Amino acid sequence: MTNSQPGEKQLLKRELGLFDLTLFYIAGGLSLRWIATAAAAGPSTILVWIFACLFFFVPLAASVLELSARYPQEGGLYVWTQRAFGDFSGFLVAWMYWMSNLPFFPAVLYFGAGSLLFALPHGQKLTNTSNYYLLFALVCLAVITLFNVRGLKFGKWLNSIGALGSWGPIIILMILAGVSVFRFGSATKFTVATMTPHASLRNAIFWSTVFFAFGGCETGSFMSEEIKNARRTIPRALIVSGILLAGSYIAGTIALLVALPSAEISGLGGFVSAIQVMCARLGLLWIVLAIALLVALNSVGGAASFLSSTSRLPFVAGIDRYLPKAFGKVHPQWGTPWIAVICYGVAGMLCALLSQAGSTVQSAYDLLVSMSIITYFIPFLYLFLAMIRLQREPFPQGVARVPGGKPVAIVLAVVGLITTSLTIVLAVIPSSDEPHKTIAIAKVLGSTLLLIGAGVAVFWGTAWRNRNTESRAQLPN
Numbered sequence: 001m002t003n004s005q006p007g008e009k010q011l012l013k014r015e016l017g018l019f020d021l022t023l024f025y026i027a028g029g030l031s032l033r034w035i036a037t038a039a040a041a042g043p044s045t046i047l048v049w050i051f052a053c054l055f056f057f058v059p060l061a062a063s064v065l066e067l068s069a070r071y072p073q074e075g076g077l078y079v080w081t082q083r084a085f086g087d088f089s090g091f092l093v094a095w096m097y098w099m100s101n102l103p104f105f106p107a108v109l110y111f112g113a114g115s116l117l118f119a120l121p122h123g124q125k126l127t128n129t130s131n132y133y134l135l136f137a138l139v140c141l142a143v144i145t146l147f148n149v150r151g152l153k154f155g156k157w158l159n160s161i162g163a164l165g166s167w168g169p170i171i172i173l174m175i176l177a178g179v180s181v182f183r184f185g186s187a188t189k190f191t192v193a194t195m196t197p198h199a200s201l202r203n204a205i206f207w208s209t210v211f212f213a214f215g216g217c218e219t220g221s222f223m224s225e226e227i228k229n230a231r232r233t234i235p236r237a238l239i240v241s242g243i244l245l246a247g248s249y250i251a252g253t254i255a256l257l258v259a260l261p262s263a264e265i266s267g268l269g270g271f272v273s274a275i276q277v278m279c280a281r282l283g284l285l286w287i288v289l290a291i292a293l294l295v296a297l298n299s300v301g302g303a304a305s306f307l308s309s310t311s312r313l314p315f316v317a318g319i320d321r322y323l324p325k326a327f328g329k330v331h332p333q334w335g336t337p338w339i340a341v342i343c344y345g346v347a348g349m350l351c352a353l354l355s356q357a358g359s360t361v362q363s364a365y366d367l368l369v370s371m372s373i374i375t376y377f378i379p380f381l382y383l384f385l386a387m388i389r390l391q392r393e394p395f396p397q398g399v400a401r402v403p404g405g406k407p408v409a410i411v412l413a414v415v416g417l418i419t420t421s422l423t424i425v426l427a428v429i430p431s432s433d434e435p436h437k438t439i440a441i442a443k444v445l446g447s448t449l450l451l452i453g454a455g456v457a458v459f460w461g462t463a464w465r466n467r468n469t470e471s472r473a474q475l476p477n
Contacts, residue, residue: 015152016227018236020159021220025241027162028305029216030248032169032295033111036270037209038249039256040263043190044197046253048210053246056423057214059416060380061242062402063387065235066409068221069399070390072230075316076221077383084386088459091322093379094313095455098344100375101310105303106352109137112299115272119292137352144304145345148311151334152226155308162301165294169271170252172291176278177255184281188257208426211419213249215376217242218383219309235400271295307345315340322462374427374448380420387413 016024038045067080077097082090113136117126126132148155180187188194197207217238224230256265256274265274272295276288315337318327331338391406402409430440 016156016220016223016233018233020152020156021227021233021237022241023163024156024159024305024309025217025220025237026166026244027159027298027301028219028309029214029241029245030163030166030298031108031111031213031302032115032166032252032271032298033108034209034213035170035249035252035256036265036274038253039260039274040265040270042262043188043194043257045210046250047195048197048207049246049250049253052207052210052214052419055415056211056419057217057242057246059384059412059419060214061217061238062409062412063383063416064218064221065238065400066395066402067383067387067390068224068234069231069401070393070395072221072224072234074223074225074312076224076312077218077379078222078313078316080386080390081379081382084389085382087320087322087463089382091317091320091459092452092455093382094317095458096375096452097379098310098313099451099455100379101306102348102351104306104376105141105348106134106137108299108302109133109140109352112140112296113137115292115295115299117292118272118276119289119296134352138349140300140303141307141345141348141352144300144307145342147304148308148341148345149331149334149336149338151336152223152308155304158301158304159308160301161297162299162304165296165298165301166248168294169275169291169298170248170255172287173252173275174255176275176282176284176287177259179282180259180278186258187261190257208423208429211423212376212427214245215380216306218380219306222309222312231399303348307341307348311341311344312337314344321466322459374424374444375451377420377424377427378452381417381424384413384416384420387416 038049064076068076071079071083073079075094078090078094081093110133113133114127116136120126144155144158147158220227220234220237221230224234227233259278260274264277272288272292275291276285279285279287314323314327316328317323318325318329318337318340320328327337327340327343329339330336388410391409395401402412428441428444430437430444
């Protein structure tokens with residue numbers, strides 16, 4: 001880092017162990033909304049899950065594993081890109097990544113709010129009430145921000161709750177699906193024809209969301225200096241959580257499909273809605289309340305894990321003086337980058353407010369998802385390119401790396417580059433039920449270019465001010 005202040009970073013407290021980090025990855029990576037989305041697209045999505053796991057998640061996890069072992073500094077992706085391509089690229093990647101999570105926060109919390117309606121008396125009357133979703137998102141973001149200001153020893157409880165909110169519903173879903181098949185038979189026919197993905201517009205859009213669902217394994221490295229023995233803990237947590245993540249997505253999708261036809265699974269509350277239909281057929285409607293609460297907790301945990309990790313990027317940029325120096329401050333008592341956390345939480349709230357301007361709940365949700373995917377995946381292009389470029393540097397002795405060494409690392413990075421590029425292209429395509437497709441594309445591309453342009457302006461403006469300040473300091477009195 002160009003202008004590091006080690007004294008500030010030494011105040012950070014190492015709060016996360018292997019178990020904590022594994023739960024963190026699960027809370028952030030396993031979102032039940034994608035299981036419902038996958039099941040709604042039909043049985044062919046099972047092969048899409050497998051494809052996404054092999055050709056995106058495996059290259060991503062391998063790259064994070066090796067780069068975390070090489071450079072275990074706070075900031076992760078920011079540090080790796082900066083080392084490979086310089087300060088400008090490092091800042092721009094960090095800027096796009098933390099901006100991509102601003103629309104992610106209300107998107108995932110809207111899903112949680114929609115699911116929670118199944119637990120409220122007469123809750124379905126609020127399905128199209130924008131103010132309810134907005135209030136839910138704002139309150140949750142405020143609570144998440146306060147917890148993380150106090151430190152990861154408090155914030156990690158939200159991650160644990162989020163992990164419970166994903167495991168519980170999936171286990172119950174699989175049990176209900178087994179009972180449903182025993183009593184009524186499978187609702188979906190699994191044949192070669194039905195399981196073969198087709199090159200349709202609807203499927204193309206869905207593929208981008210499946211790749212998006214496998215993101216998140218890069219987040220732990222943003223907090224490397226707050227993880228106990230990061231070089232050993234991050235790889236182990238990645239392997240364990242990756243197996244659980246892929247298995248849960250595939251098993252959950254199959255369970256929904258054997259219990260219900262794909263046409264009955266849709267909407268913001270798609271997962272809980274499907275559970276409700278299953279429970280009604282089995283005479284077990286009382287289970288819906290517990291599922292709805294757990295799914296809402298899963299959404300809160302997902303938002304919490306990304307806010308806590310991604311807020312470390314503006315913190316490191318503040319230390320490097322590409323953002324105001326206040327972002328790089330660590331609270332002397334709690335050992336957290338508290339100003340960066342608060343600013344990031346407030347920015348997420350503003351994004352929730354702006355997303356509702358002139359939109360229905362569903363339109364706002366679709367726009368938020370599309371914005372998240374594009375701005376989220378552009379940094380992965382840099383990550384995979386950094387993985388290739390940094391192979392020229394010696395690998396530290398005594399730490400884990402990608403099996404097969406440099407040749408395998410480069411092949412995996414190239415595969416990741418190709419699938420990431422494909423995902424970005426697919427994410428631009430609007431859904432088939434979007435009435436104004438041209439406007440939707442313009443919104444997504446325009447907002448993405450605006451975010452990138454803002455990042456470029458911030459970097460060069462700050463760099464110019466820093467140079468002027470240094471030049472004045474060197475002048476004789």
